[in-house]
Amino acid sequence: MPASKNELQELVIELGKLKTKMYNGDFLCTWDKSDDELRAVLTTAEILEAAYRSNISMGMFFGKLAVSIFRDQSTRTRFSYASAASMLGLSLQELDEKKSQIAHGETVRETATMISFATEVIGIRDDMFLGEGNKYMREVSAALDESFREGVLPQRPAVVNLQCDLDHPTQSMADLLHLKQHFGSLENLRGKKIAMTWAYSPSYGKPLSVPQGIIGLMTRYGAEVALAHPEGYGLVPDVVDKAGSFASESGGKFSVSNSMNEAFAGADVVYPKSWAPFAVMQERTKLLMAKDDAGLGALEKRCLAQNAEHMDWECDAAKMASTRGGKALYMHCLPADISGVSCKQGEVSADVFEKARLDTYREAFHKPFVIAAMMMLTRFEDASKTLDGMLRRGERAVFAG
């Protein structure tokens, strides 16, 4: 479905009308950004998607790096980041901490500059340590600010949060774009019920950033966001507070309960996903820092036992039947723990997942474009003008003769 050239031009004009102040900054948490700024990300991502489908090259950088720092495993985000970088013409360079040890403090300050002489963007995933990931990103950011201000760096690379302990904005924004396209517009999210619920998984230590990212973002559009989890599986309190405030401001609702069934009842959207209890993540962070393997083993055992008390928190056909018209949109950041497929008993039953599977792939498709949008909006003073130039230039991404 390549958009017509006129439709593309209209989106570019729409983008130009939004008031944003992201140039020479970072993209760390959605809650730091204004409504116009978030809308600019979505619009830019949609332009990039349409250009991609229309075979228009979006090569706007030449000879510059996109650096990535993955402090935790990743396939999806790694490839999304690589795709976004490549799309805009950036060369990817990974800072592998096994190859080149980096840490906190002085080392972070220095390394941030040393990897940035020809760098436009630094994408960071750091979600293992509660209270640490976001802090680390802000340390990198402050170092870049200084080096740019003092003329050491000719350009100010943007830090893009590829998942931290607090937020996972490239995921939540891709999810928001999926919702926008599903319901036709952001305005149509008003009054929709979105169930962000915990779900059972035979694993432990999953980060909190996905549910936190969802409640901290979807509450801004007048939706009714129902967070549900078993007792003791609470999220970072500060983010829960933010979700409440956003709901009030937007005329939406935000509730927290301990009932998956309650959250699912009449929901338009369900997002059932496992995560570790906040308190467990705090304890785990301490043990990880102390490199206490015995302690970590004991914690894992205890936590898996605690999870096992809630094996009924599975998204199955019966629960789906209780959603609006039995047809709620199922969402997941992938990979899901699918009962009888990827594990014995998990977050979602095989039949429910199979029905939604291709749609979760479409949800994931947005991520490279959302990341590329964040790159553009932080690296161009007027992204609308740049995109307009790209469209007028009209170079093909694939040269077929």
Next chain:
Amino acid sequence: MPASKNELQELVIELGKLKTKMYNGDFLCTWDKSDDELRAVLTTAEILEAAYRSNISMGMFFGKLAVSIFRDQSTRTRFSYASAASMLGLSLQELDEKKSQIAHGETVRETATMISFATEVIGIRDDMFLGEGNKYMREVSAALDESFREGVLPQRPAVVNLQCDLDHPTQSMADLLHLKQHFGSLENLRGKKIAMTWAYSPSYGKPLSVPQGIIGLMTRYGAEVALAHPEGYGLVPDVVDKAGSFASESGGKFSVSNSMNEAFAGADVVYPKSWAPFAVMQERTKLLMAKDDAGLGALEKRCLAQNAEHMDWECDAAKMASTRGGKALYMHCLPADISGVSCKQGEVSADVFEKARLDTYREAFHKPFVIAAMMMLTRFEDASKTLDGMLRRGERAVFAG
């Protein structure tokens, strides 16, 4: 020896006349491809080689990925793939399974799509497990088919087999191009005797895909292919059958013997190379899957002892003297086990290898161009038209002022 512009144009026209159906497909095994399709690979590779030597840029992709998955060690193929990708303008991104665990089943299906949103080609090496490598590639392929058909992926990435348990088509096609240039044409292969023989090596567990690839391809051109190996070192029966059928169809010959001397006698081409017995590879696959280190150790010991009974299977000056005019073309996929150089006693004597050494490098030179040709023919509906466009565009690969 840069080709003249006219010669290049003629090759492009020749390519345009071949009937191929490779667009939006894969390149997994040569025996799945028609004669015209194989000829198209050779012709495209020759055009790319000539363009390379003539400093004409073959940049036809912008902002797209070439993904590689190496489930086994590789230097040569890794660099050939990287060179091919770079030549066409693709950004390389490796899926490192240590970084991001992938497996069979649901995970393969999902991961195949997750790494493909902006991907044109996925190169896979998976040659450790007999009965598994090729199967894995076909799983990836089926997943890509579904995601493309369902509109999840805007383009259908091609899977290129960088060596599996059955075939090693980028090697055998590079070898075929080497033979074509050595003898002047494919037609001149008719009646030539090609000895594909086992050779002694003090190592074990070497894949079967090179000899299988050679007998499954060279039998298609009317040559007399003589496969020779000690008793108990047979290849996968199905591939041996294919070689027989191809020889009948092409008017060539295919023989299997247990005598290196017989195979070498009067040969125009010799390809002496070690491999593990089929039965050993089957046992090894079981042990690898069971992670039975003790069993693997015992098998290795037994297999090395078995190899040691055939230390006379060395390509030495005496054996070379028995080939046609004593001047057979020596071929090897490299690295060779060279007696007294890389090991005490190996596949080839030092004097024979040294005489052929630079020529084996020339043989290897074709590989990046063969891979690039496979990429082009699977990703362009009319590769001839694309190449014609490239030549008319006339951009330089190195801009010297």
Next chain:
Amino acid sequence: MPASKNELQELVIELGKLKTKMYNGDFLCTWDKSDDELRAVLTTAEILEAAYRSNISMGMFFGKLAVSIFRDQSTRTRFSYASAASMLGLSLQELDEKKSQIAHGETVRETATMISFATEVIGIRDDMFLGEGNKYMREVSAALDESFREGVLPQRPAVVNLQCDLDHPTQSMADLLHLKQHFGSLENLRGKKIAMTWAYSPSYGKPLSVPQGIIGLMTRYGAEVALAHPEGYGLVPDVVDKAGSFASESGGKFSVSNSMNEAFAGADVVYPKSWAPFAVMQERTKLLMAKDDAGLGALEKRCLAQNAEHMDWECDAAKMASTRGGKALYMHCLPADISGVSCKQGEVSADVFEKARLDTYREAFHKPFVIAAMMMLTRFEDASKTLDGMLRRGERAVFAG
């Protein structure tokens, strides 16, 4: 401070007047290069820096590789190399020896060619083994010579020394450019006192290549180079001899003492940095090759104890006060061991380092451009003409619309 187009053109003309013979060669040691050749590296680096700041694309390669081989850890040089490659349009491909075992002898010869079919530059760091690193680079170089001469390779990749056991030319040339800009010209280095001194560090086994690179280069410009280190911390004698000869030829001075205070007295530039004694590196090389972990442990212990006798070799405020006007330029290749910051007691006091910190970042900034200059001068017969073409082409590095 983007240079005006006229200033850039003048630098290009200046470059064109220098007599250089670097085309189709390598950049291994500064002492192999003529004065004009070193000046050409600085001038080219300055042109590239100015073009970078002026948003002029320096993309001069398409579809070619820059290979890197890191036989030791690296962050700074890795990113500098990646930045240089990207700037010129080269795709980076790392030869990871864990992924693909390479060694000396036949394997080096073969591998050098196998990774070079579409390669313009091979950057190598090999500084762990005294007597080995530089030798390895020359082996690679000889292999490339042969394959190019014999027509196996259509182009002759340049080997760039990213640090060996003898020299660290990308560092010393970046340092020289820093000095040139600090003092206004190379001519102004005449008569300046440069103190290259050992400094205490609670680590051991640091390579000798930085101090060797500095004394082997800075002595060529009429400066007074004062090398100082505790007894028993001597450098490779051959390089020390070279420094003496260069000083005589250039009308400068070169002295070796065992007093940090003497070296600092009246110095215009100080470069306090830890390194391991020559004899220790020889012993360590033997132990590393023998994989004698116990021996290595014992050596480390003994060496740390030896270091600890010289904890007063710290660059502190008192020593800085003794330099010319108390204002010597502090230099370091980074990371420095900063007392009370990165270690308890180290090479430099926290106050001295903090004052110089941003300036050491500026020093490091030159490295990607120096590497890119080495790439250009070895890969273009007339780099001046290429640069002139780039400037006339006038493509933007960042396309802002």
